[in-house]
Amino acid sequence: MAKMDALDRQILALLQDDASLPIQKIANQVGLSVNPCWRRIRRMEAGGIIKRRVALVDPEKVGLTLTIFVRVKTREHSAAWAAQLTEVIASMDEISECHRIGGDVDYLLKVTVPDIAGYDRIYKELIARVPNLTDVSALFSMERLKSSTRLSIPA
DSSP states (O other): OOOOOHHHHHHHHHHHHOTTOOHHHHHHHHTOOHHHHHHHHHHHHHTTSSOOOOOOOOGGGGTOOEEEEEEEEESOOOHHHHHHHHHHHHHOTTEEEEEEOSSSOSEEEEEEESSHHHHHHHHHHHHHHSOOEEEEEEEEOSOOOOOOOOOOOOO
């Protein structure tokens, strides 16, 4: 983990809430002048702490009303197979997250689509492009109770 102090954590908290804040406003809120604040942000960007700045889109307002968590099991665990899975997942924009997990399931995917037909298309593409899947099962989100990109950064 990169070395950060309290000011870095304050800056990150502000940027996580609104990455479009002007440097002057961030600097004022953390008690720095503009140049040192800007240098801290640049250092965190160069160090990979800040990966990128993006706009967060409300999926429902753009017609993506269905979120599905897909559990994937396989008996294949070779590096070549994992690389193929990673390539396929990366090429499917509807899959926003993929985690390799411990337990009785190997991978967990987060899929966001307009409707069941959209999920069916993704499901068929996934099983056609990735060999040796032993189980692909879906958990349909009924209601989003919390959605955040904000991380709680330890001191």
